[in-house]
Amino acid sequence: EAQVTQNPRYLITVTGKKLTVTCSQNMNHEYMSWYRQDPGLGLRQIYYSMNVEVTDKGDVPEGYKVSRKEKRNFPLILESPSPNQTSLYFCASSPAGAANEKLFFGSGTQLSVL
Amino acid sequence: RKEVEQDPGPFNVPEGATVAFNCTYSNSASQSFFWYRQDCRKEPKLLMSVYSSGNEDGRFTAQLNRASQYISLLIRDSKLSDSATYLCVVNWGGGGADGLTFGKGTHLIIQP
Numbered sequence: 001e002a003q004v005t006q007n008p009r010y011l012i013t014v015t016g017k018k019l020t021v022t023c024s025q026n027m028n029h030e031y032m033s034w035y036r037q038d039p040g041l042g043l044r045q046i047y048y049s050m051n052v053e054v055t056d057k058g059d060v061p062e063g064y065k066v067s068r069k070e071k072r073n074f075p076l077i078l079e080s081p082s083p084n085q086t087s088l089y090f091c092a093s094s095p096a097g098a099a100n101e102k103l104f105f106g107s108g109t110q111l112s113v114l
Numbered sequence: 115r116k117e118v119e120q121d122p123g124p125f126n127v128p129e130g131a132t133v134a135f136n137c138t139y140s141n142s143a144s145q146s147f148f149w150y151r152q153d154c155r156k157e158p159k160l161l162m163s164v165y166s167s168g169n170e171d172g173r174f175t176a177q178l179n180r181a182s183q184y185i186s187l188l189i190r191d192s193k194l195s196d197s198a199t200y201l202c203v204v205n206w207g208g209g210g211a212d213g214l215t216f217g218k219g220t221h222l223i224i225q226p
Binding site for chain 1: 148150155156157158159160163201213214216217218219
């Protein structure tokens with residue numbers, strides 16, 4: 001089944017403890033992206049990747065890192081999480097770029113930083 | 115500044131009614147437009163793309179008005195299962211901060 005898989009689904013952590021949220025897609029998509037969603041603010045893009053080894057900042061990249069060593073994987077890394085990074089995170093992919101293409105989303109990761 | 119504006123609602127609509135909502139965008143160079151549906155705390159899913167000539171998919175009709183810079187979504191014969199948040203998405207081309215922008219969504223509640 002074609003899908004974007006995110007893990008974990010829920011994560012509670014403490015300030016400063018490094019964490020990684022994994023994202024994997026099995027559709028051979030070139031484009032992958034991370035979003036966070038907060039009440040009243042909608043979906044905001046954190047980072048995106050147009051292809052392997054190519055990553056770029058979105059609207060809210062501060063405090064996050066990403067890597068794209070393989071086409072299928074696009075992990076989101078929080079080196080030193082802070083409470084303001086408590087949010088619902090979504091990974092997404094699409095075949096080639098995002099223009100005129102459907103975005104496929106993972107099922108989300110609810111992160112709480114205490 | 116590239117912005118996408120939606121009325122957040124909630125819109126409370128009786129089952130069977132027709133409901134429509136708009137989304138305005140700020141940049142006339144916008145290339146493509148979409149409506150996504152999002153259920154509470156779930157991932158957004160593409161409902162339909164919006165074409166210049168307008169398009170229909172069952173009970174759903176999407177229209178684009180480039181001159182006034184808005185897109186619309188019309189739902190006919192609304193069902194309880196249509197209750198969700200509808201996200202307007204505009205793409206200016208390219209990825210990232212210069213590309214896809216999501217509206218904050220319109221919350222629709224269909225009441226029995």
